[in-house]
Amino acid sequence: MALNTSEKLSQLDQLFHDHARQSSDEVRDHIVTRIYQSSQELTNTAVERSNKKISWIDENLDKIVTSKTFGFPIMFLMLGVVIYLTIAGANVPSEMIASAFAKGEDWLAVLFTWMHAPDWLYGILVEGFYRGTSWVVSVMLPPMAIFFPMFALLENFGYLPRVAFNMDRMFKNAGAHGKQSLTMAMGFGCNAAAVMASRIVESPRERMIAILTNNFVPCNGRWPLLILMAGLFMAAGFTGGMNTLVSTGVVVGIVLFGIATTLVVSWALSKTLLRGVPTHFTLELPPYRKPKIWNTIVRATLDKSWFVLKRAVIIAAPASLVTWILANVFVGDVSVLEHIAGFFDPFAQALGLDGYILMAFILGFPANEIVLPILLMSYLSTGSLIEVTNLSELKLIFLDHGWTWLTALNMMLFSLLHYPCGTTMFNIYKETKSWKWTFMAFLLPSAIAIIVTFIIAQVVTGFGWV
Amino acid sequence: MTKNIALAGNPNTGKSTLFNFLTGLKQHTGNWPGKTVVRAEGQFETDRHSYKVIDLPGTYSLYSNSADEEVARDYIIFEKPDITLVVVDATSLERNLNLALQVLEMTSNVIICVNLIDEARRKGITVDQKKLSEQLGVPVVLISAREKVGVIELLKTIDQMADGTIETCPYQIAYDNTVETEIEALEPKIKQLFGDHFPSRWIALRLIDGDQHLLDALKAYIQRSSQIKSDLELKQGGVSHGA
Numbered sequence: 001m002a003l004n005t006s007e008k009l010s011q012l013d014q015l016f017h018d019h020a021r022q023s024s025d026e027v028r029d030h031i032v033t034r035i036y037q038s039s040q041e042l043t044n045t046a047v048e049r050s051n052k053k054i055s056w057i058d059e060n061l062d063k064i065v066t067s068k069t070f071g072f073p074i075m076f077l078m079l080g081v082v083i084y085l086t087i088a089g090a091n092v093p094s095e096m097i098a099s100a101f102a103k104g105e106d107w108l109a110v111l112f113t114w115m116h117a118p119d120w121l122y123g124i125l126v127e128g129f130y131r132g133t134s135w136v137v138s139v140m141l142p143p144m145a146i147f148f149p150m151f152a153l154l155e156n157f158g159y160l161p162r163v164a165f166n167m168d169r170m171f172k173n174a175g176a177h178g179k180q181s182l183t184m185a186m187g188f189g190c191n192a193a194a195v196m197a198s199r200i201v202e203s204p205r206e207r208m209i210a211i212l213t214n215n216f217v218p219c220n221g222r223w224p225l226l227i228l229m230a231g232l233f234m235a236a237g238f239t240g241g242m243n244t245l246v247s248t249g250v251v252v253g254i255v256l257f258g259i260a261t262t263l264v265v266s267w268a269l270s271k272t273l274l275r276g277v278p279t280h281f282t283l284e285l286p287p288y289r290k291p292k293i294w295n296t297i298v299r300a301t302l303d304k305s306w307f308v309l310k311r312a313v314i315i316a317a318p319a320s321l322v323t324w325i326l327a328n329v330f331v332g333d334v335s336v337l338e339h340i341a342g343f344f345d346p347f348a349q350a351l352g353l354d355g356y357i358l359m360a361f362i363l364g365f366p367a368n369e370i371v372l373p374i375l376l377m378s379y380l381s382t383g384s385l386i387e388v389t390n391l392s393e394l395k396l397i398f399l400d401h402g403w404t405w406l407t408a409l410n411m412m413l414f415s416l417l418h419y420p421c422g423t424t425m426f427n428i429y430k431e432t433k434s435w436k437w438t439f440m441a442f443l444l445p446s447a448i449a450i451i452v453t454f455i456i457a458q459v460v461t462g463f464g465w466v
Numbered sequence: 467m468t469k470n471i472a473l474a475g476n477p478n479t480g481k482s483t484l485f486n487f488l489t490g491l492k493q494h495t496g497n498w499p500g501k502t503v504v505r506a507e508g509q510f511e512t513d514r515h516s517y518k519v520i521d522l523p524g525t526y527s528l529y530s531n532s533a534d535e536e537v538a539r540d541y542i543i544f545e546k547p548d549i550t551l552v553v554v555d556a557t558s559l560e561r562n563l564n565l566a567l568q569v570l571e572m573t574s575n576v577i578i579c580v581n582l583i584d585e586a587r588r589k590g591i592t593v594d595q596k597k598l599s600e601q602l603g604v605p606v607v608l609i610s611a612r613e614k615v616g617v618i619e620l621l622k623t624i625d626q627m628a629d630g631t632i633e634t635c636p637y638q639i640a641y642d643n644t645v646e647t648e649i650e651a652l653e654p655k656i657k658q659l660f661g662d663h664f665p666s667r668w669i670a671l672r673l674i675d676g677d678q679h680l681l682d683a684l685k686a687y688i689q690r691s692s693q694i695k696s697d698l699e700l701k702q703g704g705v706s707h708g709a
Contacts, residue, residue, distance in 0.1 A: 003658075003659070004692075005688060005689065005692035008659055008688050009685055009688055009689075011655070011659060012659060012681070012684060012685060012688070013681075013685075015652065015655055015656070015673055016673050016676075016681050019648060019652060019670075019673050019674050020673055020674065020675070020676035020677075021674065021675070021676055027645065027674055027675050027676075028675055030641065030642060030645065031641065031645075031671065031675060034639050034640070034641055035564050035567050035568065035639060036564065038563075038567055038637070038639050039560050039561070039563035039564050039567060040560055042563055042598065042601050042602070042637075043559050043560040043563060045594075045597055045601060046559075046593060046594045046597045046598035046601065047559050047560075047591060047592070047593055047594070048591070048592045048594070049589075049590055049591045049592070050590040199523070199532065199533040199534045200532065200534060201532070202532040289585070292612070
């Protein structure tokens with residue numbers, strides 16, 4: 001006799017009702033115990049171990065890198081070394097790429113004159129697209145090609161889970177889940193992926209905290225901007241090796257500020273909107289593995305650098321076209337571009353930025369890696385046109401538009417704290433299935449970014465430090 | 467016909483490395499527990515069959531503790547892959563077998579892949595393939611996905627299982643008398659509801675454990691299949707009217 005659907009459903013409910021032991025954990029405990037016992041028996045018969053071969057690294061490394069005394073200093077030292085090598089190593093190749101592009105521009109100029117090309121075509125293609133792309137490639141490619149492989153080597157060696165291990169307790173104290181330290185560490189690579197990875201956090205409350213606070217650590221799309229700004233502006237008073245050291249210190253400081261913000265916001269959320277007691281868990285440390293060094297370097301350089309650069313250049317092409325047109329179409333005495341920037345300017349100035357920067361952040365919503373290209377494009381099309389020859393001229397572009405160290409600092413902070421990129425927002429909606437929380441994920445960081453940069457700008461200008 | 471292979475295992479046991487090797491894809495791998503949280507899919511072919519591979523999220527258990535555990539469990543139960551490859555870490559076999567035993571309660575078409583065998587050897591750990599296979603009642607293959615050791619044997623075993631030439635007899639965990647009696651009482655009733663479509667012993671155990679998530683998933687399944695059936699009848703009815 002076949003049952004119909006509702007009979008089946010009610011019978012299943014009845015079975016569950018009759019047999020489920022919901023009130024006690026006794027059955028679950030018994031089941032789990034039996035599984036553990038069986039695994040142990042099986043292992044005892046099938047596995048043989050001789051203890052002679054435990055390496056020094058497995059034995060002692062974790063005691064050092066996760067120790068209470070050395071854990072954090074080692075973490076900052078590692079981060080510092082990676083960023084120092086990036087800043088120190090990127091200058092020479094950046095100069096080389098820039099001068100190669102400059103030669104190319106000379107040839108293009110000859111070509112365009114020979115073809116009797118009209119001025120506007122030269123303007124769009126060479127002064128807009130070619131020059132903009134040259135800057136983007138020469139300032140972004142070298143740091144990425146150094147930073148990403150080093151980061152990937154640390155990841156594959158197994159160091160990043162140790163970072164998470166060190167941070168675990170701080171997250172628990174903030175009322176969040178210890179595993180959030182893992183998703184945060186993943187955010188250093190890509191916030192969109194880290195938001196998805198928050199599925200490893202079991203409780204919905206703690207998972208929401210992990211999702212809402214993930215963008216406070218810089219992702220691949222934002223590292224180049226931070227490194228470039230620190231290198232150009234934050235150590236102006238120093239020369240040589242000292243300059244690099246100070247720039248490194250600034251980037252590490254920005255990262256620390258991001259981690260501190262993550263913890264403070266997590267704490268605030270767990271005391272207000274997402275109240276509750278943190279659940280317990282034990283973070284397991286994977287074994288250290290010798291990374292396949294060559295493979296990792298090639299993969300990280302090619303895949304990641306190429307990915308970020310591609311997105312930047314793909315946007316640079318239409319952006320250069322649009323900005324060139326906006327900058328050359330005049331309403332009254334002023335170009336359309338200046339009208340738009342002028343609209344944002346009063347608000348942006350209060351944050352220590354300018355209208356162009358804010359516009360770049362807004363247009364950069366689809367992906368963080370295009371903020372810098374858009375900004376450069378609009379600066380190049382308005383200021384005196386500067387041919388790409390060396391990097392100190394890049395700084396001139398910014399100085400021409402009234403930049404000070406405060407502008408650079410607040411641009412770094414705004415980039416660190418502002419709303420997540422389009423892809424991340426999309427993932428947040430997919431993971432939370434709630435417009436309310438997705439909007440919250442937009443509102444919360446934006447408000448923090450505005451408040452922090454506003455306070456810093458007002459204090460610095462109030463005291464007359466710039 | 468394409469056969470489905472599900473890759474299951476604890477986090478950070480090299481599932482993604484094996485996945486990349488089998489499918490020739492370049493999914494990001496990393497020494498990082500919890501890296502794969504979404505299902506990745508790929509394909510490969512041998513001389514005998516073509517396969518679709520599904521890389522399930524790495525989990526420590528298959529109870530309804532978190533979203534990623536449910537994804538992995540629901541796939542094995544409701545999508546019924548032709549073969550489930552359980553990837554276990556040779557350097558910590560005891561902990562990894564917990565998951566393998568749970569999978570064996572759910573399906574009998576299982577191959578156990580003992581991965582990272584090179585690392586285990588360096589640490590002085592030897593795994594007895596034959597003994598383990600006899601005990602578990604399913605094929606066991608020792609591999610190193612990174613160094614591509616043992617993969618030929620793995621592919622051969624996969625082909626054999628797809629051919630149906632491997633007889634398995636999965637290890638069954640015996641529970642205490644109260645639980646076993648209850649399972650015995652429940653199993654026929656579950657068979658009445660689902661026939662042999664689901665592993666009735668496992669379903670019984672989950673119901674006794676009070677697994678609300680599974681109950682909901684099963685109810686959704688009943689509704690779904692009745693919907694499909696009535697759609698089908700409607701279609702057939704329409705045709706016969708027209709004739």
